[in-house]
Amino acid sequence: MGHRSLPYNMTQAMVSVLSHTVVASDTRAPQRRLVVLHGAFGAGHNWRTIARTLVRQRPDWSVILPDLRLHGGSQGFLPPHTLRNTASDIATLIQALGTRADAILGHSLGGKVALRYGADYPSGLEQLWVVDATPAPEPHVGSAWQMLRTVRALPPEFDSRTDVAAALVRGGFTPVVAQWMTSNLEQVGRRYRWRLDFNAIEGLLDDASTADLWSAVADTARATTLHFIKATDSDVLSPETLQRLRTASGAGEVSIHTLVGGHWIQADNPDGVVGLLTQHLPGDVAGT
Numbered sequence: 001m002g003h004r005s006l007p008y009n010m011t012q013a014m015v016s017v018l019s020h021t022v023v024a025s026d027t028r029a030p031q032r033r034l035v036v037l038h039g040a041f042g043a044g045h046n047w048r049t050i051a052r053t054l055v056r057q058r059p060d061w062s063v064i065l066p067d068l069r070l071h072g073g074s075q076g077f078l079p080p081h082t083l084r085n086t087a088s089d090i091a092t093l094i095q096a097l098g099t100r101a102d103a104i105l106g107h108s109l110g111g112k113v114a115l116r117y118g119a120d121y122p123s124g125l126e127q128l129w130v131v132d133a134t135p136a137p138e139p140h141v142g143s144a145w146q147m148l149r150t151v152r153a154l155p156p157e158f159d160s161r162t163d164v165a166a167a168l169v170r171g172g173f174t175p176v177v178a179q180w181m182t183s184n185l186e187q188v189g190r191r192y193r194w195r196l197d198f199n200a201i202e203g204l205l206d207d208a209s210t211a212d213l214w215s216a217v218a219d220t221a222r223a224t225t226l227h228f229i230k231a232t233d234s235d236v237l238s239p240e241t242l243q244r245l246r247t248a249s250g251a252g253e254v255s256i257h258t259l260v261g262g263h264w265i266q267a268d269n270p271d272g273v274v275g276l277l278t279q280h281l282p283g284d285v286a287g288t
Contacts, residue, residue: 016076018066018089019067020064020067025062032283033061034063035063036050036110038071038110039107039110039111040108040148040204041144042110043183044065044066050270054274066089070200082204083208086113087121101121101124102125106131107131107133108144108263109205115217115220119215119219126282127224128220129228129277130229136244137209140209144209145209146171150167150168153171157191157193158192159191161185165182217254221248227280229276231268234262234265257276
């Protein structure tokens with residue numbers, strides 16, 4: 001069993017298309033497509049290992065890994081940087097690829113984008129996965145805001161990636177998360193600096209964190225199966241939110257899964273994420 005990764009980045013007549021990669025089996029033509037939306041400060045490649053493992057287990061699926069606006073290779077997008085415009089970016093990408101999204105998975109900020117997408121573009125969407133993200137407003141709290149405050153307190157340039165990782169660990173992040181965050185550094189001469197526009201990202205985070213997405217949960221659940229993943233070491237999904245999600249299943253099918261790990265569950269417990277997707281994505285679980 002193998003896979004292929006197809007880089008793709010284009011611009012069409014004043015419409016910016018997200019930079020992205022497609023991961024698919026090279027032994028079987030996939031019938032369905034999963035779009036994975038990373039969180040704040042991430043990029044599509046953060047989920048590449050999970051995507052590759054998943055398509056080995058489920059060759060009937062391919063995985064599209066976009067870089068959200070302001071992240072990775074998806075720079076130069078015009079404001080306003082809002083949740084709704086970010087969801088629209090995903091719809092534009094899928095249209096440019098001439099395909100459809102059979103399932104969407106979003107982590108953290110990407111989970112909020114996924115909910116917005118599910119409500120705005122429900123056609124053909126079978127499943128929507130929300131990974132350690134809440135539909136409730138959460139202004140200026142959570143791991144993403146902690147990271148933003150931490151990196152803004154650091155110098156603008158650094159001698160090495162190791163220095164940055166060590167500073168992030170001192171700021172309260174695990175070594176795995178700190179090392180992952182250094183992927184957002186670029187080398188300029190002998191020094192390293194961030195390649196992220198933290199002011200623009202703050203605007204996107206602010207719009208996402210103040211959004212009340214409970215209506216999106218209800219709208220999406222009527223036609224699409226919703227799966228929420230809660231990380232055990234994260235309080236993003238509060239007991240009150242979890243209880244409301246359980247009662248929301250009356251409007252449709254809403255499932256809640258718990259995985260051991262912290263907010264950046266794709267780094268802490270990738271096997272757990274793959275296991276859930278392998279088991280619950282529609283189609284041929286045996287992969288034959």
